[in-house]
Amino acid sequence: MSQELMLKYGCNPNQKPSRIFMQDGRDLPIEVLNGRPGYINFLDAFNSWQLVRELKEATGLPAAASFKHVSPAGAAVAVPMSDTLKKIYFVDDLELSPIATAYARARGADRMSSYGDWVALSDVCDKETATLLAREVSDGIIAPGYTDEALEILKTKRKGTYNVVKIDPDYRPAPVEHKDVFGVTFEQGRNELKIDAELLKNIVTEKKDLPEEAKRDLIISLIALKYTQSNSVCYAKDGQAIGIGAGQQSRIHCTRLAGNKADIWYLRQHPKVLGLKFKEGIRRPDRDNTIDVYISDEYMDVLADGVWEQFFAEKPEVLTREEKRAWLDTMTGVSLGSDAFFPFGDNIERARKSGVQYVAEPGGSIRDDHVIDTCNKYGMVMAFIGLRLFHH
Known part of the structure; x- marks a missing residue:
């Protein structure tokens, strides 16, 4: 060395x-x-x-x-x-x-x-x-x-x-860190606060039950957010992140971006997607791209243009919007972390559409009551962790 x-x-x-x-x-x-x-x-x-x-x-x-x-x-x-x-x-x-x-x-x-x-x-x-x-x-x-x-x-x-x-x-590393921007040196103490289940004790919703799996997934989301460019939101389930929204200027855009990624993750498990028959020799990245298009609303254009023949051994059935929504409605038990407080309940409304049942965020908004009420409306469990996780 x-x-x-x-x-x-x-x-x-x-x-x-x-x-x-x-x-x-x-x-x-x-x-x-x-x-x-x-x-x-x-x-x-x-x-x-x-x-x-x-x-x-x-x-x-x-x-x-x-x-x-x-x-x-x-x-x-x-x-x-x-x-x-x-x-x-x-x-x-x-x-x-x-x-x-x-x-x-x-x-x-x-x-x-x-x-x-x-x-x-x-x-x-x-x-x-x-x-x-x-x-x-x-x-x-x-x-x-x-x-x-x-x-x-x-x-x-x-x-x-x-x-x-x-x-x-x-x-x-040393407890104080530095970086230069435009010739000016910035100095701050490192973000060494520990993220663990102790942070999840302040549950502010009517529903209080937080299963061990949800605690694990909330911890995963929060630690991931600690090293994600802010603003950021992370959906997690089954021991992994399933959708991360990074670097957006508004929190609702983070929540939508991460939620859309979580939706794609779950839609990839739809029977119609699992049953897709690709041509021999199609590379994995091309399969990923093609599956992403198949799941999206753009697939109707692909059908019209006949592009599907480049990738599929046989013409796939359309996965309709109604089928996608019905499938997404079966996604449950998702955990959601946010690196700063949710300013409005619209973030919770969007999160619900992607199966979120458990939420961890710092709290501290003047609209906390509205966010809590929205969680109560859908029977969610939310913890205020009192810790902001901005990363720049």
Whole structure:
């Protein structure tokens, strides 16, 4: 390890010179085992590593994240998957270890956004995870270690240039952090507040029952939000994020964006989607894109243009709006976290359409009473955590 690492360029090719370095004289806490990670790669790596480390500490389960442009496309812990999830995540033909299961879930949350992702694992990368990664389009990975077999597999990706970073799991940063913007240095204390079930005790709705699975999913959503560009909202279910809305200027747009992603995640499990027959040789990214179009209202245009013949072995039946709504109405038990308070009940109205039953948000709006009333209207459970999670 060394105190600095020169990079090819910064966020864009014209931004040179570029490097990462330690100002306190210590060595960097990472070792590049393969490839040449760039500036954005390391932003993804360090944010995603913090996320999975905290998920592991909070839940006791192996955790993984799939990052794009310094926000998670997905985050998950190692909860066993149903056969349906294995099929829609394209892993039904693989042996999956716990850490491989966590990554399959993290990438499966939003496969389109995870295309070309940065991967973070809380545990040592094993052969099963590397085998899964070998056939996906990805930019790199950070983990506390790699088995010999895993490293050998990963070194074959991208013609030998796949970025593999090992991080010291015992590294802890200084309690005060800095960054420069427009030549001005900003300083703040690190956001070290612990996110766990203790935060969920202040339940403000009429309904108070918060099952253990919902607590786990709310913790997953809140930890994911801690490392998501704000404003942000996260829907979670079954041990994983299923829809993340990041970087929006209004909270309702976060809630809609994340809710739409959660809807797509669930619609991918519809029998008509599971029954789609693709042509031989269609690549996984093309399947993801085609499924996304099939689920959307754009599919009628695809039918009219005859484009379906490029991808499908036989013409699929239309999945009507009525069928989609009926299917989405069966989605229940979803948890929703927000990095700041909901200013109006419209966020709850939208969340309900995606099966949300459990909510965690800071509270503190002058309209808290309206938000609580809206939750009561639909029999939801909501906790005020008293903790804002902005990340910029």
